[in-house]
Each structure stands twice: as C-alpha cells, then as structure tokens.
Amino acid sequence: MKYVRQFGGGSAEGRSKDKALLGGKGANLAEMASLGLPVPPGFTITTEVCRIVMEKGDDVDPAGRSEFDPLHLGPDELRGEVEAALERVEELTQTRFGDPSSPLLVSVRSGAPASMPGMMDTILNLGLNDTTVAALAARAKNDRFAWDCYRRFIAMYSDVVLGVSAETEDAEDPFDKILEGIKTKHRAQRDQDLSAEALRETVAAFKAEVQRATGKPFPDDVTAQLWGAIGAVFRSWNNPRADVYRKMNGISATMGTAVNVQAMVFGNLGDDCATGVAFTRNPATGTAELYGEFLTNAQGEDVVAGIRTPEPIAELAKRLPAAHAELVRVAKLLEDHFRDMQDLEFTIQSGQLYMLQTRNGKRTGKAMVKVAVDLVAEGKLQPKEAVMRIDPAKLDEVLHPTIDPKARPQPVAKGLPASPGAAIGKIVFTASAADQWAQKGETVLLVRTDTSPEDIHGMKAAAGILTARGGMTSHAAVVARGMGKCCITSCTSLRVDAAKKTASFIGGGKELKLKEGDVLTLDGSTGEVFVGSAPLMPAQLGSELGTLMEWVDQFRRLKVRTNADTPTDARTARSFGAEGIGLCRTEHMFFQPERIMAVREMIVAGDEAGRRAALAKILPMQREDFVELFRVMHELPVTIRLLDPPLHEFLPHTPAEIEELAATTGKTATQITHKVAELTEANPMLGHRGVRLAITYPEIYEIQVQAIGEAASQCAREGLLVHPEIMIPLVMVPEELKRMRELCTKAMTKALGGVPIPFTIGTMIELPRACVVADRIAQHADFFSFGTNDLTQTTFGLSRDDAGRFLPSYVEQGVLPSDPFAVLDPDGVGALIELGVRGGRSSKPGLKVGICGEHGGEPSSVEFCHRAGFDYVSCSPFRVPIARVAAARAALSEERP
Ligand code: ADP
Ligand code: MG
Ligand code: MG
Secondary structure, X not given: OOOEEEEEOOXXXXXHHHHHHHHHHHHHXXXXXXXXXXXOOEEEEOHHHHHHHHHHHHHHOOOOOOOOOHHHHOOOOHHHHHHHHHHHHHHHHOOEEOOOOOEEOEEEEEEOOOOOOOOOOEEEEEOOOHHHHHHHHHHXXXXXXXXXXXXXXXXXXXXXXXXXXXXXXOOOOHHHHHHHHHHHHOOOOOHHHOOXXXXXXXXXXXHHHHHHHHOOOOXXXXXXXXXXXXXXXXXXXOOHHHHHXXXXXXXXXXXXXXXXXXXXXXXXXXXXXXXXXXXXXXXXXXXXXXEEEEEEOOXXXXXXXXXXXXXXXXXXXXXXXXXXXXXXXXXXXXXXXXXXXXXXXXXXXXXXXEEEEEEEOOOOHHHHHHHHHHHHHOOOOOHHHHHHOOOHHHHHHHOOOEXXXXXXXXXXXXXXXXXOOEEEEEEEOOHHHHHHHHHOOOOEEEEEOOOOHHHHHHHHHOOEEEEOOOOOOOHHHHHHHHHOOEEEXXXXXXXXXXOOOXXXXXXXOEEEEEEOOOEEEEEOOOOEEEXXXXXXXXXXXOHXXXXXXXXXXXXXXOEEEEEOOXXXXXXXXXXXXXXXXXXXXXXXXXXXXXXXXXXXXXXXXXXXXXXHHHHXXXXXXXXXXXXXXXXXXXXXXXXXXXXOOOHHHHOOOOHHHHHXXXXXXXXXXXXXXXXXXXXXXXXXXXXXXXXXXXXXXXXXXXXXXXXXXXXXXXXXXXXXOOEEEEEEOOOOOHHHHHHHHHHHHHHHHHHHOOOOOOOEEEEEEOOHHHHHOHHHHHOOOOEXXXXXXXXXXXXXXXOOOOHHHOHHHHHHOOOOOOOOXXXXXXXXXXXXXXXXXXXXXXXXXXXXXXXXXXXXXXXXXXXXXXXXXXXXXXXXXXXXXXHHHHHHHHHHHHHOO
C-alpha cells in the first residue's frame, strides 16, 4: 500500500520520523500504536495525496477554487486502498461501517507535517444516519448518548464539509443558536442536561437548517460522508486561519496535510467517561507536573475548542483513579520515549484510557528554557542537545518586562494564567478590530467571550488576549503560548458584547463598564486583570536561563557585544553577558537639550575658528559621557563611532528655535534660515555625512577623539582598564581612512598625554564599494565592523525609511523571503560581506571583524556571521542572550556530521 498507512492493533505502517508523509498526528499515532499503547485503530492517507489533489484541483479550476474531491482528483489506487484499510479497522473493532446492527463510527482528522493546533478541521462520529444511530443506541443501551453523537456529527459535518456556518464574525453559529433554543425550551442548563428526546429534536432541527441553507438534505450514505470529509480536510489546508498560521510560523504552503481516519472511542457514554488534554509538564512555566484538563461525559472538541471550561487534571485522580493512574504511566512513558515535553489528547471510555494524540508540546519561552535545563538535570538530555532545543528568537519573551511587584495595583478580575508576560493595551472585541487598530499603530488587547482559532489574525495583531471562557489547553491558549503572547482565559466575571463594543466585569454586586479603546493591563503569569496601565519593570535572567547561558558560553566561538550609547544600556547589556560595546553612537550625545545649542553654533559657524570655539564647549560634556561608559565597561572593549549623521539633522526648524540660535550666535534669523536651507540635502542618506563630515571639517573628529583620549586617561588613573576602539563610519575609499587614521592617532596620542593605553582605529563597512576594496581599506584599519543597516540600504538601493510602503507586500507575495532589514540577506548583502572579510584579511591577516547592524541580534544572521568567520556580533542589550544562544547553536551545528 502506498497512499494509505494503517495503525492500531499493536502495529503500524510508519513511525514518528515519517512526519513529512504521515503528518505529525498520523506519524505519532503510528509510533504510539507500535509502542503497544491503547490507540483506537485507523489509517492515514498521506500528504502526497493532498499534494496530488491540490495540484490537479488547480488545473480543474484556474481560479484556484478547486473542489478537493479526492475520488475524482486523487490517485486511482486511493479508493481501493481506503476500502482495504477500512476493512481492517472493522475487523479490529468487530464492527462494520454503515452496518444497521453494529456500526463503525470514525473520526476524520487533519494532521500536517508541522503542528498547527486547531487551524484545520476534524470531524467526529462519522458513519451516523437514522439507521445506524438506532443501532448505536441499542448496542450501548443508551439513547441519549447515540443522539448526542448524532447531533455533534451533523453540526461538525455541516460546518466543515457543507459550509453551513455563521455568516459573519460576530454572528452566532446557526447550530449553537438552535441548541441554545432547545436548551431554553427544556430548561437545560448545560448540554449534558438534555434528554435523548431533546437531542432527537435537536437533530431534526439541525437537518432542517441544512436543507434550508444548502437546498439539499443531509447526506445519509456513510461512504459519501467519508469521502466528503476527506476532501474537506484536504481543503482545510488552505483555509484562511491555516494560511495566517503558516505565514506566522514560516511553514511552507506546499506540503499539504495528511488525513487520519480513526475508529471512534466515546467519552460521552456516561459519568465513567471523559475526554481531555494533558501536558507532561506545565507549558506556561515548565514545572514538572502532569498538567491538563478534562471534561466528563463529553467529546474531545469540547475541551480543545474552549466551549466548556474543563476541570484540572488533578480532579481526575478522584473521579476515575484507575484511568488517571494509567494516564500518568503513559505520559511518563511518552515523555521518556520522545525525550521532550509531550502534549497529549486522550479519551476515557467506560473507565478505559485511549490515547488520541501526542506531540512535542508548544510552550512559552520560559517553559522552553526550564524544560530544557530540567531534562539535562534528569539525565535525559546532554547540554548540547538542550541548547539545540532552544529557539533563540523565543528567548525574547523571557526578557520582556513584567509588572513591578512593588507598585502592583488592585486587580479588577482574575482568570486562568494561560500564557505569561505582561501586556498593556486598548481593548477591542473582534479579531478584525484588533487587526485594524494595530495597523494604525495602536497596542491592543483582544477581549472575547471564547477563543476560537478563527481569531488567529487578531491574536497575532494583539499584545495580549483575554477571554471569559475556555481553559488553559484550549487551542487559543496553545496558540498564544506558541506566539509568546500574554493570555488569560476563563475570566468568569467578564461579559463581552462584541456587537455593542462594550464589556464589563461583574462581581460583588457591582459592575465595571468598559468600551472599545479603554486601557487594561493583563498579567498572564497570574491571570490578573488591571484597569489602566500598571507599572512595569525590566526582566531579569532567572537561574535556569543562567545555567543555560553557562553551557552556551562553552560552545560558542563568536563573541557577543552590545550597541549601547548610554551607561544605563551598557549596564543592562553587561548584566545580560555582553562582552564589550560594539557600537556607541556619539550623535545621541549631541542631541541632548543642554548641548544642542553648542552643536548648532558649531554648524552655523562661518570658519574653523568658530567651529573650534563651539566644539570646545562640547568637549567636556562628551568627555564625561565616555568616562561613564568606560567605568561601566571596565576591562571590556568599547567601540566608539565618530559623528555620522548629516549636520542638518541638528539644525533648528521652528521659528522660535531659529530666533534663539540667532540670538546666541549674533546672527539674524534670516541668516540662520539661509544656513538651514543651504545644508538641506535632496538625499541625506547618501549625502554629506559619516567620514565625509570630517574630510571637510576635520576638527569635529579631532575634538571627539580628544574627548575619548582624555576620558580614557582619566579612567586609567582611577585604576580602570579601558580599551577604546575608534570607529570611522561610511568609508568608501581607502584614502578617507588613511587620513582619519593619521588624524585620530595624533589626537589620541596627544590626549593620552603619555598614559599607556592601547587603542585601535577601525572602520565601519557599510557601502558596497568598501566591501570590494576591503583589501586596501584594511591597510589602514585594525578592525572592520559591518554596518549592515546601511549596507542593506545601499546594496538593495532601498531606503529603509521609505520601504515600508511596498516591502511588506514583497514578503507577503513571496518575492522576497523576508524583510532584509530584519534578516540579513545572505545572497546579496551576505556575498558582499564575505568578499569584504576575505579582502580585509588578505592584506591584514587576523583583522578583527564584527557586525553592528540590527542583524547582530537576529538568530539566522548571527549564524551567518559565525560561518563567515566573524570575531563578534553586536546587538541591542535585550538581544544579547539571544545572540549568545544563536552563536552557540551555529557552532554546534557545524560540529554535526
Ligand atoms: P485538532 O488537530 O484540532 O486537535 P484532532 O483531530 O486532534 O483535531 O481532534 C480533536 C479532538 O477530537 C481530539 O482531541 C479528540 O478528543 C477528539 N477525537 C478525534 N478522534 C477521535 C476518536 N477517534 N475518538 C474519540 N475522540 C476523537
Ligand atoms: Mg488534536
Ligand atoms: Mg550607518
């Protein structure tokens, strides 16, 4: 058999490693079956079939609205293989599909190679019609159960296969509406309270709704049901939420999904039945505890869809102790087998446990670190493996600010802490509103009654998510944790009226009303909700992260420095493990209010003497800046970039500022206005800036270097070890650097006044020409630091400030794989960098090479720098730990064969 693989009855035609072909769910069902675990038998239709169907479907309908009909578009062998596989399931379960006395019911489940929780469709209880429902009732001696299955099946099938669903985002699902009506009529509080008779009435009403909405009766033929469901699962690969999820997680759209057809087991046969989800460790915090939720007398979708709020797994030990003990045993076995935290789906039928799914659990950044470190302590992983399990980008979450415990306000409400972190934002009530507000640059919180996978685009746009219903294992909570978004579920005092755009918190006989746009703070670590914005404080490296970082530092070869202009930033970066400053921009120092006037005087001065007079005022202030930085960075190198931006950026613009400058300099306002106009450039990014400033006005750099030298010698006298590195920006020809080297060496030597402080002089490489003539530039340089922001701009001929209008569309359409300002472009910019490194080291072996653009903290770019033989990367303070991990992973992946 080629297109269909079986599992169950103690064996399987596949293993966990076959995820590409069987999908993650199918591959792990096969693995569990072959481990002898209790898995209901079934079979997997491979992803290959989905690809064949998608491809042919596109031919059939050039508009892309293919029908995904597997019988028509799939391979010829498919029908026969499915029939044979179904027969085997019938044998194993002693039932027959569509049989009027002992019918087989199946679930038809999606399952892609990469896990996409809740993004695609699944149908339960397939194989029911008016005849088989009676047989099911008779065999189970339970009418209520049989009709409960039937009504669930019709609602799911009609939604997924027949497309009968709510017309708009805010509208209620038609089947929910009917069910609510029947519950009211029969005075039933909960779904479980409905009698068999009421459920029979529900089925009749559901069928009438299908007839009304589609003009056709609900399909009775079980074979037609099966193929309809298979086609619909294939189609769900392309539904909008799956598409958003794939884009967000960089999953390819061409892989397709597998389809799993599996014998049903029933968690809704009575009170000795249950269904649930469990994690082998807490996915929010990483704590080693069986963690999860269940519902008695229910079917699986009730838990994962977040419709009913389930009970914590610990309760299961009291209700169904034997099944709970078995679950504990299986959970441990699976975690040990996969050597990672597992996310399990299970059902208990009449006291007997069945496993329906296992996968490596999605987790928060915090849990990611703790689980990896704990698994090493438990002897299950090697430190190297633990480091390779870390997604460096996800560490970002751990480094997010939290609510300051010293200034914590009184919460207005509390829910379940589904995903940690603090979020402050304006509240909105629909996913679309979240999207729209976020596009206007607002930080929003998505506030909903329940969480639905349909909301994925809104969750992506929001800073945090708050819901009235749903548990900690609902799909929305899983997705939020995956995104590292703060999420609180089951906030029972919350009422949301999405149509009226209002919400309220009810409690203690009081009601607090809120409207769209009001500000709340969420604490996803405690589940607490605050009105207004609560004070935040920066994150600290916890002890697990500290341990991880110790390993990381043993494995990496790249050094990690930071981009810091202020002592505060430098201090933060050092606490995160920065090994020096790779870029200190001096222009920020010029912008401070008490200095800007002196800077302006310098710019408008008519001659060198005037400029020097103004610069003399700046000198002591600049020296003080460097003294502070050198103190913080005691023993570590500090690379200082001399003035880079075009001078006009410092000039006054408002009439009042112009008047003030005129008064100080003894010029007229008109003269100043003329000077401003004279300095205005058509294309400042390519204009009079960087080293070009100092070629025309050498005294600017001279004074800056004097400040550096005097600060260094002052610190040295205090007993500090200082390592100044002077960096010249925007060099395009070797002659520029040659002159600057002479100038800086002279000024530095003079300023040091004989104090023996080693210093170096190097350059930023940020123009394509500089990469090409790097061998000659290196003759005057002690180091190169690639300024990849400008290098990307100049290589692409793309202004970063203007690219926002069209670059997102390039990425969206797949014209570019990613934003080159975020992820270093290896083919173009990367090739120039490699050329530059090779050229530089050809004339100066051992030339020190680093990077100081934004890319220095982006994991894949860090890996590029490692491969290109860099000595260090430099990034913003909060990205230092991320770069350290990325550097270690780069070194470790090289070790592998
Ligand atoms: P998703 O990928 O959205 O989680 P699944 O295919 O895992 O969808 O199905 C959702 C839930 O449906 C499962 O967690 C399980 O509880 C229930 N389910 C699926 N197949 C079966 C089955 N054969 N018997 C009983 N319950 C099932
Ligand atoms: Mg599932
Ligand atoms: Mg630059």
